[in-house]
Amino acid sequence: MPRVAEDRAPAEPTSPEQKERYRRILRAAARHGAVKEMERVQMLDVARDAGVAIATLYRYFPSKTHLFTALMRSQVERLAELAVEPVPGEPAEEAIARLLIRSGRWLLSTPLLAHAMMQSNNATVAQTPSAGVTEAFTDLMLTAGGFEEPTDHELRLLRLLEQSWYGILITALNGHITHEQAEADTVLVCRALLREREPVDDLTSA
């Protein structure tokens, strides 16, 4: 299993030059991750392609898992720029399904990279207290669904929805279902889970 926790904490870029180097590293990681499996991506190649010293790369990203988790975070932040907002009168579940389908198409368009980013993010979530990109993605769903002051129950439904969608994408990436089935599944889980926004009386305990 990939290890995430390291003795060294990753450094944060602060100066404009550091931020530019950091972005160059992420762009180089995206290029390498798009054309080969993560196991075959060499940190040294990424450093060379980004024009930074290998020590610089390791200072910001102590492992490949750190590197691809950071790449996913930066890409989710870019998705926010294309934010989906509800069309007047559109139910929240339809707007959120549009967001998830659009994001899913974008991820599935570079399957090797999607795999690297999602496995890294999973490993980070599994091995550290971090919630990975979950919080950033939850914000996108809140905007898409027009949730202004979400209740704890609504946040819980969005967390369950995001996990279900993740499972659907992984299943599609593995070739167990087609992209069309993945989109139909996404619509289904949006509808099923967001219908639970209204409390129901039956079946409240197992």
Add this chain to the structure above:
Amino acid sequence: MPRVAEDRAPAEPTSPEQKERYRRILRAAARHGAVKEMERVQMLDVARDAGVAIATLYRYFPSKTHLFTALMRSQVERLAELAVEPVPGEPAEEAIARLLIRSGRWLLSTPLLAHAMMQSNNATVAQTPSAGVTEAFTDLMLTAGGFEEPTDHELRLLRLLEQSWYGILITALNGHITHEQAEADTVLVCRALLREREPVDDLTSA
């Protein structure tokens, strides 16, 4: 990332002696996996503890990922012996929620081992055409829910339900939610997804 695909295919035990050695290896893996992180489980210690040569261990399990995926499969088969069946008049979603809660408690009772088995099974599903333990678990859900001749739509709902439950367990294993929240979430996704057994007219497209 852990590699699953290997040049060698794992051997299958056939004679009674081989089957007994295979079971001893799985029992030793369960003992080691219960008390230390998977990264720290040494194949050599497992072989020694099982009383088999290291070459024998590698013949059946070319990697730790193979070993812990096989352990999960054998444990799901044992769960089948305690199969949950619906009480007369009990809705399918309640019986399936009982199965998932019981199975979840059993997994969460040895968190390190659960983590090792779930990550290994995920890696196997992600990197090979295998569906991992999914099919064996689907059978348990079909029995619990009293589904005699499941439709494709029902099988799809059970697949989505299993994925959601997996996400919930991982979230609980990571300490992001309590075990009580995990059980409430399990009841919620069972209700939400199995309600979709009846086709609905609204919202059928995104």
